[in-house]
Amino acid sequence: MNGLINVDKPKGYTSFDVIRKLKRILKMKKIGHTGTLDPLATGVLVICLGRATKLANVIEAKEKTYIADFILGSKTDTYDTEGEVIDRSDVRVTAEDVKNILSKFRGEIKQVPPMYSALKVNGKRLYELAREGVVIERKSRDVVISKLELMEFDEQTQTGKLYCEVSKGTYIRSLIFDMGEELATYAHMNGLRRTKVGEYLVEDGFTIEQMEEMGERGDLSFVTSVEDSFNFEKVEIKDEKQIKLFLNGNTVMCEKPNDKYRIYVNREFVGLGEVIDNRLKGWKVF
Numbered sequence: 001m002n003g004l005i006n007v008d009k010p011k012g013y014t015s016f017d018v019i020r021k022l023k024r025i026l027k028m029k030k031i032g033h034t035g036t037l038d039p040l041a042t043g044v045l046v047i048c049l050g051r052a053t054k055l056a057n058v059i060e061a062k063e064k065t066y067i068a069d070f071i072l073g074s075k076t077d078t079y080d081t082e083g084e085v086i087d088r089s090d091v092r093v094t095a096e097d098v099k100n101i102l103s104k105f106r107g108e109i110k111q112v113p114p115m116y117s118a119l120k121v122n123g124k125r126l127y128e129l130a131r132e133g134v135v136i137e138r139k140s141r142d143v144v145i146s147k148l149e150l151m152e153f154d155e156q157t158q159t160g161k162l163y164c165e166v167s168k169g170t171y172i173r174s175l176i177f178d179m180g181e182e183l184a185t186y187a188h189m190n191g192l193r194r195t196k197v198g199e200y201l202v203e204d205g206f207t208i209e210q211m212e213e214m215g216e217r218g219d220l221s222f223v224t225s226v227e228d229s230f231n232f233e234k235v236e237i238k239d240e241k242q243i244k245l246f247l248n249g250n251t252v253m254c255e256k257p258n259d260k261y262r263i264y265v266n267r268e269f270v271g272l273g274e275v276i277d278n279r280l281k282g283w284k285v286f
Helices: 013-027 050-060 096-104 126-131 174-181 209-217 241-246
Strands: 005-009 032-033 041-049 064-073 074-076 085-088 107-113 142-156 159-166 187-197 232-238 261-265 270-277 279-285
Touching: 005 013, 005 050, 005 209, 013 032, 013 041, 013 209, 041 050, 041 085, 050 270, 050 279, 064 174, 096 142, 096 174, 107 174, 159 174, 174 187, 232 241, 241 261, 241 279, 261 279
Parallel strands: 041 187, 232 261
Antiparallel strands: 005 041, 032 041, 064 159, 064 187, 074 085, 107 142, 142 159, 261 270, 270 279
């Protein structure tokens, strides 16, 4: 089976927990995800099946939308409520204070990943080092925060909610940690919901329970074919010589505008391609 699933991941599950569940439901092994969600987080987790795992890096690179809850006045070692509180502050801020510093985090910014993350350094994941009590210097990297808005803030409890549209590689935990420093206090995340990954919306996602029930009935309609997952224009290659060249990884003539397309051979979907200067090249061929 090849295809994609828009999963609404529940709190408490790792991305790999979701994959293990789906392996049992679908009775197949080749399953991958397109961007890790921490156990604390919920929402869109796009899963790739079979040959569609070739698309994992494509989907992972798409812009993502989050709604994040945060608390001011305390810092944790994981930058969220899953960790231990390691410092506190008595500084009180207003909603206006929070709004005023958000502009510093919009656009292209430098961000340092948290120690408790899945990034690898010398073959070892940062969270593994952190659990051993090892803290190493992490290089900052460029991320883009295209939209960042304060949805609500309770000045009494010093808790709030953010709306974020961000690029691949952005850590919302680090964003909230950095906001705390900018406000001369501390901050950590206490809730996160991913509502969108590219064109995948959380309201269209399936829960684990829904997929288990559907799977028991033999209903696998929660799996979307690769063909239906991309709203690209269709291109059919008809010439036998051109078909052979394309399927062997060569470019072929195609008088279409520069763009990505769904490719068909003998009316059968064979993958995705890209036209550049009237030459069609396979982008992801199945």
